[in-house]
Amino acid sequence: MTQDELKQAVARAAIEYVVDGEIIGVGTGSTANFFIDELARIKDRIKGTVASSEATAARLRGHGIEVFDLNDVPSIAVYIDGADEINAAGAMIKGGGAALTREKIVASVSKQFVCIADGSKLVEVLGKFALPVEVLPMARNAVMRKLAELGGQPRLRTKPGTDEAFITDNGGELIDVAGLQITDPVALETRINQIVGVVAVGLFAQRGANVCLLGTSEGVKKLTF
Numbered sequence: 001m002t003q004d005e006l007k008q009a010v011a012r013a014a015i016e017y018v019v020d021g022e023i024i025g026v027g028t029g030s031t032a033n034f035f036i037d038e039l040a041r042i043k044d045r046i047k048g049t050v051a052s053s054e055a056t057a058a059r060l061r062g063h064g065i066e067v068f069d070l071n072d073v074p075s076i077a078v079y080i081d082g083a084d085e086i087n088a089a090g091a092m093i094k095g096g097g098a099a100l101t102r103e104k105i106v107a108s109v110s111k112q113f114v115c116i117a118d119g120s121k122l123v124e125v126l127g128k129f130a131l132p133v134e135v136l137p138m139a140r141n142a143v144m145r146k147l148a149e150l151g152g153q154p155r156l157r158t159k160p161g162t163d164e165a166f167i168t169d170n171g172g173e174l175i176d177v178a179g180l181q182i183t184d185p186v187a188l189e190t191r192i193n194q195i196v197g198v199v200a201v202g203l204f205a206q207r208g209a210n211v212c213l214l215g216t217s218e219g220v221k222k223l224t225f
């Protein structure tokens with residue numbers, strides 16, 4: 001099976017976690033896009049969605065699925081999203097698709113987090129995938145110095161093919177920190193959150209996944225945490 005077929009299989013399996021009559025939180029990225037396409041088939045069963053990025057909101061609306069502003073929503077039944085890496089405890093690195101801050105906010109108000117990922121995303125130790133950190137632009141270099149003190153190699157994310165900083169949906173910039181061996185994800189998340197100028201770190205450990213649907217050649221494996 002191709003990686004896309006594995007992503008499609010977990011996206012389909014995630015429909016089982018959609019709660020009828022409720023608002024569903026929807027993630028960002030290629031796996032989440034497959035989920036959105038599956039959700040479109042059963043859109044009449046749900047009240048609507050909250051999106052974790054402008055791209056996701058546009059795809060949902062393109063399917064005729066209602067997208068609510070989070071400020072108008074008291075709670076979210078379930079949040080469904082991909083990950084760049086996930087470990088055996090349900091802690092994740094996210095933000096390869098630049099949506100980490102809104103993803104973290106939507107996940108924080110969701111009762112359940114269902115991670116959908118192809119099997120390559122399951123790792124023993126998080127950190128091979130460079131850890132994304134969103135910062136306010138004026139704090140970029142100050143935050144990069146602090147992140148270097150943690151032992152990683154911070155690098156500003158740029159617009160493809162240019163030297164210009166990539167700008168997120170929130171007007172922030174992204175620093176990708178390579179070379180970390182994240183043996184204590186909760187401690188590192190706490191430490192990076194304390195750096196002034198950081199908007200959010202793409203380490204989802206304090207609020208990790210409750211369930212992971214992992215696409216493998218033997219079928220969809222379900223991990224619960």
Ligand SMILES: O=C[C@H](O)[C@H](O)[C@H](O)COP(=O)(O)O
Pocket residue numbers: 027028029030031032081082083084093094095096097098099100103
């Ligand atoms: O910002 C993007 C998100 O955190 C994605 O969930 C993550 O990058 C995984 O994306 P994909 O499903 O495309 O591998």
